[in-house]
Each structure stands twice: as structure tokens, then as C-alpha cells.
Amino acid sequence: MSRRIARVLLDSPLPQLDRLFDYALPEELGDVPIGVRVRVPLRTAGRMIDAYVVEVAEEDDAERPLSTVEAVVSTAAVMPERLYRLARRTADRAAGSASDILRLVIPKRQVRVEKAWKGDAESPSVTADAIERADAVLAEYTDLDELLEAGERGAVEAIPGIRDGVLRWTEMLAAAATRMLASGRSTILVVPDHRDLDRLLATLDSLLPAEAIVRYDSRQTNPDRYRGFLRTLEDAPCVVVGNRSAVYAPVKAGLVAIWDDGDPLLGEQLAPYVHARDAALLRQEQEGSALLLAGHTRTTDAERLVARGWMKDILATRRVLPKVVLSTPQEMEQSTQRVHSSAFASARKATEHGPVLVQVSRPGFSPSLVCAECRAPARCEPCGGPLGARHRGAVPVCGWCGRSARAWTCPSCSSTKLRLASSGSERTADELGRAFPGVRVIIADGAHPVETVSDKPALVVATRGAEPVADDGYRAVVLLDGSRMLQAPDLRVGESCLRWWSNAAALAAPGAPIHLVGVDGPVGRALATWNQAGYARSELAERAPLHMPPATRVALVEGMPASVDRALAALSELPLPSDAILGPVPIETDEGRVRALVRFEYAAGTTVATTLRAAVVAEAVKRRRGRGQSNRSPLSLRLDILDPEL
Incomplete structure (x- = not known):
């Protein structure tokens, strides 16, 4: 006899639980949509834990012992398939957990907000005057129109200055969002801090209706943040404006734009420490949306992509030189x-x-x-x-x-x-x-x-x-x-x-x-x-001859000496250069622990990340079995570390 099973992703920071688990679905739960929150038992810990349904399938082997899904927390599908694929891809590149990525984007559930949510927002209309103004601004940049329509990638040198009391870079991003919304596609605009956010919102308000703009900001109250997140789950297009976590917003994006990607505020401070620029690049590769990295300056990260022909260099048709x-x-x-x-x-x-x-x-x-x-x-x-x-x-x-x-x-x-x-x-x-x-x-x-x-x-x-x-x-x-x-x-x-x-x-x-x-x-x-x-x-x-980022990628491995040695030994089996590993050396501020750096080319990123992640999981399992008595993890890992740490 066959039975229904649900493959779920547990909401847990433990690296050994960062995979899909099978649970039996009882008939009394009825239809369980993909992406909903559920409660499932964790037998090894003897407690209940939250999880997200990734897949529902039929299994022929009904005799296989499986735990049963305890309850469906909510019928709202807060983790659509495109969000899971992005979280999984981003976590794999950074050798982290997908649940840590989802924790950044999915707010805590607000029952009253969820009950009031209808999920039937209509597509907002864009006035002819707003479209005309947007076209005039986009015409000030070479090939920007064509890039947006073709869904390509571009590094934009923003025009400096203020026009009619409005910063010109906010005009450019608002014009691109207006063009996308007029064609029935959503846009994600990511800025470093609340000052840039408020300035960009003020410019968008002059072009688009209020119902078309979704704010994605940590300064919001929990109900407002959850209300905005639920809006991004709908099919009606919108413009999402926020800080670094907004890059994961689950809209069907036609454009993702990041302003001033060199600002350190765009680097995530929580594991797995993914920069908003890297997440946007992965998203564009996965979904085929247009991507803009705009600023008054050009980061070496963006210039590397331009030099390799992976991004277009977008300049002003008539440059304004201060x-x-x-x-x-x-x-x-x-x-x-x-x-x-x-x-x-x-x-x-x-x-x-x-x-x-x-x-x-x-x-x-x-x-x-x-x-x-x-x-x-x-x-x-x-x-x-x-x-x-x-x-x-x-x-x-x-x-x-x-x-x-x-x-x-x-x-x-x-x-x-x-x-x-x-x-x-x-x-x-x-x-x-x-x-x-x-x-x-x-x-x-x-x-x-x-x-x-x-x-x-x-x-x-x-x-x-x-x-x-x-x-x-x-x-x-x-x-x-x-x-x-x-x-x-x-x-x-x-x-x-x-x-x-x-x-x-x-x-x-x-x-x-x-x-x-x-x-x-x-x-x-x-x-x-x-x-x-x-x-x-x-x-x-x-930087290239010295193998310094962003010419190469760098991983930071820290932990107890035996754990670090085992992780580096696993890397020695990979075809890496002889000088790829630096260290390990003692950490002066953390007695008993050591640190090592691993430098590797972008082409070897998947192999190195997988190998190091496997080492982290192996050490976590050993610690779980009682071999490690310290409260701290015996091995920690971080890819693409910031230059001050390097």
C-alpha cells in the first residue's frame, strides 16, 4: 500500500539537520500545500520543531518507519519553490544552512495579519505621465533600456547631483522600477541603510501608487513586516524596497538592483554571512531577471565581472563630471x-x-x-x-x-x-x-x-x-x-x-x-x-598576483586544532595550488583554538564549499555523540570573509 509523505526542511541551525527529512502525512490533515509551516517531531531530541514543506509525494513502501507530521501551523505558503531554491543555492555556495537564509527573509508569523490577508491584490496601474518621466531618465544612460528588456546584468555609473530636490540616483532606480511595473513585472531595490531607503521611497512615491510599493525594513513593526512579506507572495507585481535581506523577497522579479554595493552594511552579519551582491548574482543566474549594481563608484567585485564580460558597463550618455x-x-x-x-x-x-x-x-x-x-x-x-x-x-x-x-x-x-x-x-x-x-x-x-x-x-x-x-x-x-x-x-x-x-x-x-x-x-x-x-x-x-579577494575567494576555518587539521586534510585531496592553505595559527584572543585561510579560484568554489561543509557536519555529529564537551562548536567556517578580517 502507498502513503503520502512530506519532505520538509527543519528550522534548525544545526548543520547536521540541513537536509530534507521524510515524514508521513496523516489523512486528517487533508491537502498540505508546498511551502507551508508544519510542526514535526525530532526523535533524536525528543521535542517538536518547526519545518517547511518542500515536497509532497506518494511512497510505495508504507512499511518504512516514519514519524508523522504533527500539525499544519498555517495554510499560508510562506516558502514558495523559488524561495527554497534560492536559499538552497545561496547556502551551498557559502557552505551554510538553508534555514539560516530563510530565517533572514521569512518574518515571525503574525496570526491576526495572516487571517486578514486575502492574497488577491490587483495589479497596480502606472500612469502615462510616470512612464514618460521614467523613459526620459532611462534615456540618460547608454543601453539601459535594452538591458532591462533583455534581462541582462549591468554595472551602472550613476549620474551625480541633485535635480529638483531629488537625488539623481534615486531617479534612475525609480525609473527602472516604473518601467518594470508598467510591463507587469516586480522589482527589488536594495539599499544599505535607512537614510537611502527613505530617500528612494520618497522618489518612488512621486511615480507609483502606494499599493505598488512594499517596504522591507528591519525598523518596521512585526505586523507591518509580515504584512509586507505576505504581499510579496502574491502574483500581482510590486516594487520591494529594503535593506540587505530584501534581496531574497519571494516576488517573481523582473529586476534586482543594488545601490552602492561597496557599503559594508550590505554584508550580512549572521551565518552564513552572504553579501547582498552575491545573493543577487545567484538569483539572477537562477531566475533570469535583470540585475543592476549601481553606484557613484565601482567596487573591485563588480569590475571583475565587467572585465570578464559577465556584466555590461552602463555609463551616462552625457557624463557629468564634478x-x-x-x-x-x-x-x-x-x-x-x-x-x-x-x-x-x-x-x-x-x-x-x-x-x-x-x-x-x-x-x-x-x-x-x-x-x-x-x-x-x-x-x-x-x-x-x-x-x-x-x-x-x-x-x-x-x-x-x-x-x-x-x-x-x-x-x-x-x-x-x-x-x-x-x-x-x-x-x-x-x-x-x-x-x-x-x-x-x-x-x-x-x-x-x-x-x-x-x-x-x-x-x-x-x-x-x-x-x-x-x-x-x-x-x-x-x-x-x-x-x-x-x-x-x-x-x-x-x-x-x-x-x-x-x-x-x-x-x-x-x-x-x-x-x-x-x-x-x-x-x-x-x-x-x-x-x-x-x-x-x-x-x-x-590583487591578482597576490591571490587576494576578489581575484580569488577566501575561506576562514577556525576551531580546535584537531578539527581544523581534519578539515584541511580533506582539502589536501583536492586539486588546489600548493600555497592555497595558510596556517593554521593560534588565535591570540581565543586560547586553544586555531585559524587557517584557504584561497581558491571561483571555479573550485563548489568543491571547496562542499568539502568544508562536510567537515563541519562531521564535527557537529561527533560533538552530538558526546565526543566534544565544549559548548562551542569544534569547527566553524566562513567563506568570502571581509577584508578587515583577512
């Missing part, structure tokens, strides 16, 4: 001077007509202090963190533990005097306020968020990424602390600085001067010539 003025360190009158005389004069003249943006590297008054005698960095005695001053004459405070250092003594020269070594946003505003009497000074940083400023004369001192938008653009932009930003211990520090400066320069009014103070070299020239793609190409060429 007016960038460089002042090199050699041109500064004094070594301690922060603002070049030409930048100072330009800012003074510009404040007569409107706001001026001054970008600094750090918030606060003076984030770091040094000994007044020997110039040694002032450190907190208990934790070793840097000491800083919150305002002039304040008691030094540790930036790590927050302790006050009232009786600080230099360990090198025994001096008790401190000196301000750096200028944060508040100290810069204090100094410029005295140099520009009568001009309003506005501070914009994490502690003082400012979204927009008017066209009235003002000095806006902002940290990188916190710059507010001026209604008609800034009359001048001054970029300070560039040399300090370039000293960060990061392999991509030049790429990051170019992104920060380019995004700030894009806020300038047409023809407004942009002064980069105290910086020369390739990064400064790339900004001055507005050739960010050329800088990405040069960076990629320098």
Missing part, C-alpha cells in the same frame, strides 16, 4: 594644517550663496589624545582603549570601556599632561564656527542625525556617510582628514575612501567646487578625474 580640486600634502603651508587656503577661501565665498559641506573622518570632539611630552598615544589603563575628549577641558574618557581617566600618567615618560591629537565633528564645527562668524554651523553625525538642510547659508560638518541632502545641492564641498582615512588597516581602504568622497561630491550643486585636502596619489587622481572604474581596475590588477 569640479574636483586637489591640494596635496606638499602644498599645505604647515604640517598641522587641516584646511588648505584655497579650500578655505572657496568655502567662505560659497557660504554667501548657500550651504557648504565639510566632511570629517570621526564624530565627537577629539576622539584620540596623546601625551603632551612624548606624543605617545594615550591609552586606558584597565583595557588599553584609546582615550578621547568629549569637549574642550573635559576629563578623558576611554572609547572602548567608557571609564574616565582622571589621574592618567604616561607609561613612557611619566607625564600627566595630554594633548588633543585629532579633531572630530564637534571640534571641527567649533573651530570653523570661530573662523566663519555669523554663519550657522550644523553638525551631522551618529549622535546628531540630520536628513536635509535648506538653501540658506550654513556650514554643515558631517562624518562620512552621515551627510544631509541640501535642497539644491551644496555650493561647495570640502573633504578633510583624507590622509587619516587612508591610514586605516584595511585592504580596501582606498576603495572605501573613494566611495565616501564620491558620495559626498555627488551632493554638490552643478559647478560647485569640491576640495580634497591633503591627498594625492591614485585615489586622489581617480576622484579628480571621476574615473572610479579605472581605479577599481588597477586595484584588481594588483
Whole structure:
């Protein structure tokens, strides 16, 4: 006799449970759709666990012992087949669990919202005026129309600037979404943070009806988030706008677009740590939708795809080049001077007509202090963190533990005097306020968020990424602390600085001067010539001989020495170069554990990920059987690690 069975994916973080399990379906449950939540027993743990139905089938062997599905939690099919295939493909590439991916995209169930959901939304209409405006914006880019229609991939160099109070990059993404919606297809727009999200939503609201826009944001309440997720399950097209997890939205997407893919906020902080760009590339390959990676700069990851012919290079039909003025360190009158005389004069003249943006590297008054005698960095005695001053004459405070250092003594020269070594946003505003009497000074940083400023004369001192938008653009932009930003211990520090400066320069009014103070070299020239793609190409060429990402992929293997040795031994059987494995070496901050790096080509990605994942599962099974008594996993794995970790 035959019987019905359900193949389910358990909602569990345990790696050994990351596969499909068969359960018998009792007749009293009736029809069980694919993608619904169910409750099933987990015999090895002696408890009930949530799961998603992946497949329902008939089995001839009715004598095979199977546990039975306990209950159907909800009739809403929250995991359609396309979402499962994307989660499975993404997890396999990152050597992770599919349930961890689904946990990012499927919100917690809200019973009231689900009962009120009808699932019969009508296709939203797009006005002829909105289509005409969208076509005009898309015509400003070469081959963008054809790329959207053909479902191809493109790296877009966004036009900088503001038009009629609207950022031009939001116009471009909104126009692409309008074109897709008019043709009956959905769009996913992914942005790094809530500031970009709000700006993009404001532009979309001027083109599309409210019912066509679905917000996908962690700041939403649980009911609103679940309500938006249920809307993405419907056949009616929509425009999904959100942060990194929105890339998995289960719509039938005709376009997936990511803004500023170099922003670290687009890198997932939870296992398996998949970057939104990588998930979008996998989705496009799987579904055949159009894909856009847009920004004012070009990441080396996107440039690698362009160089291989896998993505098209989309430029403006008529390029708009900001007016960038460089002042090199050699041109500064004094070594301690922060603002070049030409930048100072330009800012003074510009404040007569409107706001001026001054970008600094750090918030606060003076984030770091040094000994007044020997110039040694002032450190907190208990934790070793840097000491800083919150305002002039304040008691030094540790930036790590927050302790006050009232009786600080230099360990090198025994001096008790401190000196301000750096200028944060508040100290810069204090100094410029005295140099520009009568001009309003506005501070914009994490502690003082400012979204927009008017066209009235003002000095806006902002940290990188916190710059507010001026209604008609800034009359001048001054970029300070560039040399300090370039000293960060990061392999991509030049790429990051170019992104920060380019995004700030894009806020300038047409023809407004942009002064980069105290910086020369390739990064400064790339900004001055507005050739960010050329800088990405040069960076990629320098990384290739060193086998550094993104020229190659890198996996991080951590754990107990015996577990790491077994994982690396499994890799030794693969056809990898002799220098592919670096380490293992002890982890200074985690006694008893070691770390190793594995470098491999993209073509070997599937084999390496499968081998390492098998090692993680094997160690987890051994630990489950009692061979490992530690609460921590004996082996952890992460693919495509971030450059600061590398």
C-alpha cells in the first residue's frame, strides 16, 4: 500500500539537520500545500520543531518507519519553490544552512495579519505621465533600456547631483522600477541603510501608487513586516524596497538592483554571512531577471565581472563630471594644517550663496589624545582603549570601556599632561564656527542625525556617510582628514575612501567646487578625474598576483586544532595550488583554538564549499555523540570573509 509523505526542511541551525527529512502525512490533515509551516517531531531530541514543506509525494513502501507530521501551523505558503531554491543555492555556495537564509527573509508569523490577508491584490496601474518621466531618465544612460528588456546584468555609473530636490540616483532606480511595473513585472531595490531607503521611497512615491510599493525594513513593526512579506507572495507585481535581506523577497522579479554595493552594511552579519551582491548574482543566474549594481563608484567585485564580460558597463550618455580640486600634502603651508587656503577661501565665498559641506573622518570632539611630552598615544589603563575628549577641558574618557581617566600618567615618560591629537565633528564645527562668524554651523553625525538642510547659508560638518541632502545641492564641498582615512588597516581602504568622497561630491550643486585636502596619489587622481572604474581596475590588477579577494575567494576555518587539521586534510585531496592553505595559527584572543585561510579560484568554489561543509557536519555529529564537551562548536567556517578580517 502507498502513503503520502512530506519532505520538509527543519528550522534548525544545526548543520547536521540541513537536509530534507521524510515524514508521513496523516489523512486528517487533508491537502498540505508546498511551502507551508508544519510542526514535526525530532526523535533524536525528543521535542517538536518547526519545518517547511518542500515536497509532497506518494511512497510505495508504507512499511518504512516514519514519524508523522504533527500539525499544519498555517495554510499560508510562506516558502514558495523559488524561495527554497534560492536559499538552497545561496547556502551551498557559502557552505551554510538553508534555514539560516530563510530565517533572514521569512518574518515571525503574525496570526491576526495572516487571517486578514486575502492574497488577491490587483495589479497596480502606472500612469502615462510616470512612464514618460521614467523613459526620459532611462534615456540618460547608454543601453539601459535594452538591458532591462533583455534581462541582462549591468554595472551602472550613476549620474551625480541633485535635480529638483531629488537625488539623481534615486531617479534612475525609480525609473527602472516604473518601467518594470508598467510591463507587469516586480522589482527589488536594495539599499544599505535607512537614510537611502527613505530617500528612494520618497522618489518612488512621486511615480507609483502606494499599493505598488512594499517596504522591507528591519525598523518596521512585526505586523507591518509580515504584512509586507505576505504581499510579496502574491502574483500581482510590486516594487520591494529594503535593506540587505530584501534581496531574497519571494516576488517573481523582473529586476534586482543594488545601490552602492561597496557599503559594508550590505554584508550580512549572521551565518552564513552572504553579501547582498552575491545573493543577487545567484538569483539572477537562477531566475533570469535583470540585475543592476549601481553606484557613484565601482567596487573591485563588480569590475571583475565587467572585465570578464559577465556584466555590461552602463555609463551616462552625457557624463557629468564634478569640479574636483586637489591640494596635496606638499602644498599645505604647515604640517598641522587641516584646511588648505584655497579650500578655505572657496568655502567662505560659497557660504554667501548657500550651504557648504565639510566632511570629517570621526564624530565627537577629539576622539584620540596623546601625551603632551612624548606624543605617545594615550591609552586606558584597565583595557588599553584609546582615550578621547568629549569637549574642550573635559576629563578623558576611554572609547572602548567608557571609564574616565582622571589621574592618567604616561607609561613612557611619566607625564600627566595630554594633548588633543585629532579633531572630530564637534571640534571641527567649533573651530570653523570661530573662523566663519555669523554663519550657522550644523553638525551631522551618529549622535546628531540630520536628513536635509535648506538653501540658506550654513556650514554643515558631517562624518562620512552621515551627510544631509541640501535642497539644491551644496555650493561647495570640502573633504578633510583624507590622509587619516587612508591610514586605516584595511585592504580596501582606498576603495572605501573613494566611495565616501564620491558620495559626498555627488551632493554638490552643478559647478560647485569640491576640495580634497591633503591627498594625492591614485585615489586622489581617480576622484579628480571621476574615473572610479579605472581605479577599481588597477586595484584588481594588483590583487591578482597576490591571490587576494576578489581575484580569488577566501575561506576562514577556525576551531580546535584537531578539527581544523581534519578539515584541511580533506582539502589536501583536492586539486588546489600548493600555497592555497595558510596556517593554521593560534588565535591570540581565543586560547586553544586555531585559524587557517584557504584561497581558491571561483571555479573550485563548489568543491571547496562542499568539502568544508562536510567537515563541519562531521564535527557537529561527533560533538552530538558526546565526543566534544565544549559548548562551542569544534569547527566553524566562513567563506568570502571581509577584508578587515583577512
